[in-house]
Amino acid sequence: MNTIEGWFAGRLPDDWFEGTPEVTVDRDEIVVVGTLPAPEVGGEKGDAEDTDGARAAESGRIKRWREDTRGKRMRIADEAQRRFGAKVAWGAVCGDTRELFTNLSVPVMTRLRQPERRVLDTLVDANVARSRSEALAWCVRLVGQHEDEWISRLREAVSAVYEVRDEGPASDAGAG
Known part of the structure; x- marks a missing residue:
């Protein structure tokens, strides 16, 4: 906890x-x-x-x-x-x-190339989403639902990296 x-x-x-x-x-x-x-x-x-x-x-x-x-x-x-x-x-x-x-x-800023923008535009054109922003949020939710186990494992790995980093020696950056 x-x-x-x-x-x-x-x-x-x-x-x-x-x-x-x-x-x-x-x-x-x-x-x-x-x-x-x-x-x-x-x-x-x-x-x-x-x-x-x-x-x-x-x-x-x-x-x-x-x-x-x-x-x-x-x-x-x-x-x-x-x-x-x-x-x-x-x-x-x-x-x-x-x-x-x-x-x-x-709001989250992102840069997308044409193939990714076309995916979002297709979702908008098909009335799955009202805007590119809503389409991107829909895609993120979909990945989260279908890749839940992988995302959970990735979060655990990131957490372990933070724990190991915090156990390391204190940084002396700027000292000297």
Whole structure:
């Protein structure tokens, strides 16, 4: 558990989530997603109407939690932003429903050659995306979904590099 995860584990009220919330951190944002208890709904399992009802109940449970905790979440987010220098976004999982609340959409500059631009333009022309920016985000999500295991292994490798680097001798750059 890293410092930020530990801070949230200690700072969040114990009755907010089932278990420890998932805390994801990048350069710009901290996203905290907790699991809420699934509401009891009647009906036969597997029935399409029952599934729709369960999803509606789960979404309603998330909305209620979001409204009921708004003030405390904002205060905790302000504390975390001062402490860690990153915006905080919140989310919740309830049953099969996952929702994030007002998380950042950060612009990223990229240079693409014509073959890559043509891919994006094809997605726009086919109404898969409204713009090149949206098409690129769609491509990144698709790679993330289909290459999840590889991306996870890559993140672990990068983390190991940071750990080894931090264990090394202190840099004397600028000394002398």
